[in-house]
Amino acid sequence: MKIIFSLILFFLASLSFAEENSVNVYAWPGVIPNSVIQQFEKETGIKVNFSTFDSNETLYAKLRATKNAGYDVIEPSSYYIDRMRRQNMLEKLDKNKLSYFKNLNPEFLNQSYDPHNEYSTPFIWGVTGIFINKNYPHSAAIKKWSDLWNKNYTDQLMLLNDAREVFSIALKTLGYSANDANSDHIKKAYLKLKELNPNIKLFNSDAVISILIDDDANLGMAWNGDAFKAKQEKAQIEFVYPEDGFVIWVDNFAITKNAPHRENAYKFLNFILRADVAQKIALDNLYPTANRAAQNLLPEKIKNDPLVYPSHAILKRGEFQTDIPDSALAVYEKYWEELKMSE
Amino acid sequence: MKNDSTFKLFSLSIVWVWLLFFSLVPYGLVIIASLLSHSENNLIQLPFTIKNYIDVNNIIYLRILEKSFYLAGLCTLICLVLGYPFAYIIARMKSSFKGLLILLIIIPFWTSSLIRTYSMIAILKSKGIINSFLMGIGLIHTPLPLIFNNTAVLIGLVYNLLPFMVLPLLTNIERLDNRLIDAARDLGANRLTTFRKIILPLTMPGIIAGCILVFLPAMTIFYIPDLLGGAKSVLAGNLIQNQFLISQNWPFGSAISIVLALLLAMLLLIYWKSTRGKKERDLL
Numbered sequence A: 001m002k003i004i005f006s007l008i009l010f011f012l013a014s015l016s017f018a019e020e021n022s023v024n025v026y027a028w029p030g031v032i033p034n035s036v037i038q039q040f041e042k043e044t045g046i047k048v049n050f051s052t053f054d055s056n057e058t059l060y061a062k063l064r065a066t067k068n069a070g071y072d073v074i075e076p077s078s079y080y081i082d083r084m085r086r087q088n089m090l091e092k093l094d095k096n097k098l099s100y101f102k103n104l105n106p107e108f109l110n111q112s113y114d115p116h117n118e119y120s121t122p123f124i125w126g127v128t129g130i131f132i133n134k135n136y137p138h139s140a141a142i143k144k145w146s147d148l149w150n151k152n153y154t155d156q157l158m159l160l161n162d163a164r165e166v167f168s169i170a171l172k173t174l175g176y177s178a179n180d181a182n183s184d185h186i187k188k189a190y191l192k193l194k195e196l197n198p199n200i201k202l203f204n205s206d207a208v209i210s211i212l213i214d215d216d217a218n219l220g221m222a223w224n225g226d227a228f229k230a231k232q233e234k235a236q237i238e239f240v241y242p243e244d245g246f247v248i249w250v251d252n253f254a255i256t257k258n259a260p261h262r263e264n265a266y267k268f269l270n271f272i273l274r275a276d277v278a279q280k281i282a283l284d285n286l287y288p289t290a291n292r293a294a295q296n297l298l299p300e301k302i303k304n305d306p307l308v309y310p311s312h313a314i315l316k317r318g319e320f321q322t323d324i325p326d327s328a329l330a331v332y333e334k335y336w337e338e339l340k341m342s343e
Numbered sequence B: 001m002k003n004d005s006t007f008k009l010f011s012l013s014i015v016w017v018w019l020l021f022f023s024l025v026p027y028g029l030v031i032i033a034s035l036l037s038h039s040e041n042n043l044i045q046l047p048f049t050i051k052n053y054i055d056v057n058n059i060i061y062l063r064i065l066e067k068s069f070y071l072a073g074l075c076t077l078i079c080l081v082l083g084y085p086f087a088y089i090i091a092r093m094k095s096s097f098k099g100l101l102i103l104l105i106i107i108p109f110w111t112s113s114l115i116r117t118y119s120m121i122a123i124l125k126s127k128g129i130i131n132s133f134l135m136g137i138g139l140i141h142t143p144l145p146l147i148f149n150n151t152a153v154l155i156g157l158v159y160n161l162l163p164f165m166v167l168p169l170l171t172n173i174e175r176l177d178n179r180l181i182d183a184a185r186d187l188g189a190n191r192l193t194t195f196r197k198i199i200l201p202l203t204m205p206g207i208i209a210g211c212i213l214v215f216l217p218a219m220t221i222f223y224i225p226d227l228l229g230g231a232k233s234v235l236a237g238n239l240i241q242n243q244f245l246i247s248q249n250w251p252f253g254s255a256i257s258i259v260l261a262l263l264l265a266m267l268l269l270i271y272w273k274s275t276r277g278k279k280e281r282d283l284l
Helices: A002-014 A034-044 A056-065 A078-086 A099-103 A145-149 A163-173 A183-199 A208-213 A224-233 A262-273 A275-285 A292-297 A326-341 B002-034 B051-056 B059-092 B097-110 B113-124 B129-136 B150-174 B178-186 B191-220 B223-228 B236-245 B250-275 B279-283
Strands: A022-027 A047-052 A121-133 A157-159 A200-203 A219-223 A237-240 A246-255 A318-320
Touching: A022 A262, A034 A047, A034 A262, A034 A275, A056 A078, A056 B236, A078 A246, A099 A262, A099 A275, A099 A292, A121 A224, A121 A262, A145 A163, A145 A183, A157 A163, A163 A183, A163 A219, A163 A246, A163 A326, A183 A200, A183 A326, A208 A219, A208 A224, A219 A224, A224 A237, A246 A262, A262 A275, A275 A292, A326 B059, A326 B236, B002 B250, B051 B250, B059 B097, B059 B150, B059 B191, B059 B236, B059 B250, B097 B150, B113 B129, B113 B150, B113 B223, B150 B191, B150 B223, B178 B191, B191 B236, B191 B250, B236 B250
Parallel strands: A022 A047, A157 A200, A157 A219, A246 A318
Antiparallel strands: A121 A219, A121 A237, A121 A246
């Protein structure tokens, strides 16, 4: 049964990966500019097969369904690094082959999702906080997540279309961890979110920037990187690091177990860690980089903007996203459906 | 003659191989998966169980199915009310425009429906074409809330599915025998009676075919409620997607797909029974 499944999927996945001196990279869209890929190909002569996924779940399902999907380098978020390393899906990194590992910002190393960074190197990160359109009349007083429950904001909020991100708001408001797996706590968070329902205008994760710029929502949750990008086109956008705590997400590079081009994968990973390359990437995707050397090379107006690089004091309020067991995920999913069906 | 039968055999075998590999085998896999269990380390594993089907019988999933049926039904009704006169006028048209008008219905099919849905966002959003125009001519001062609500979902569904209603009706109405209408008139029926007693029963097969062609996709196009409705409710399509991707529960996701497929098959069966052996079919 599984074999047939695997064969079919493997056949489809492997069609494009015939070339020998190559590396197969599977990453989020828009995070690595083409010019950087071309530079890597020119410097090393290694052909890059670059493909993208739209969610960690897609990446994970693809790698699980086919033991050998053919990808060498992948870019999951922190909680999926956690899951995949425990399920023995990642290569234990040989740091001797990653000479630029030292460029990384220690603030994002040795986190609980990958202690000692044995399996992953942090790449970009972000904070899920509150965005505000200053033109919106009632916007001034918002400092923390619990302010969003105010009756003034009926049918105004945009929330990310992601169960764990949305539940983290309520969990934080109630004083729990954003990584809580206790079903009683999740239920309390659900009841809290149900009270927020009249204020919710929409859920969206893939067109956040244009929604901010075009006034389709005046208030809600967004990543600081997206708020920064929206602000370039619309100065009225403000971003709040909630006082009651927030989630920090980190997207990391890792090498798959039994990667078909392991040596090339190391070369690619090390190339991405190089300060000048990471700076180029950071300037292009405008997300906060986990590469300290690259951060120092950025223009003053970016590296000193607290919207992109909040101070250490602010970051200390944040909590890194970690994996939770499938049984708890099922609880989240159940209440997520209940939440959306209750009107 | 011999050539003919080889060709027939060849084309038939293509159809059968196609059905076997791209319809029967995948569906068989889904059925098997729906009867298995899962764990953190295996997407699907033994033992066999019917637990997944028992789990579907949960108030929340029934409400999701009910809401999907409601939305799809409403969409079908609107398509019928808009599509019937539309198809009737085009079908009865004598001018040379007719071909062009039919072409205009088909042209949108040349673009992916997902892309057309994104273009609806550009039309409906706060700074979209409609709101900019109305604000430009000074008719309104604050943008109308045209997007991220149920109305937007219905607009999107009807826009995407209307041709599926119009086309079967068109072929049906075109084949209407004018002599029957003339005869009704000669026998003293007024326009309304003619429509009710002659035209409507004769076009019933077209109506039913159109309704089914609209209803089935309306149940499962999950991206329209997501993009235009602001993802505020879970529909059958989202439910299945979430079980596979978010909850990693492939057996349960498969079970929901099978239940949905059975419900839709039942509708087809009702249609098949209702048209079978009817006299209207002989008249066509």
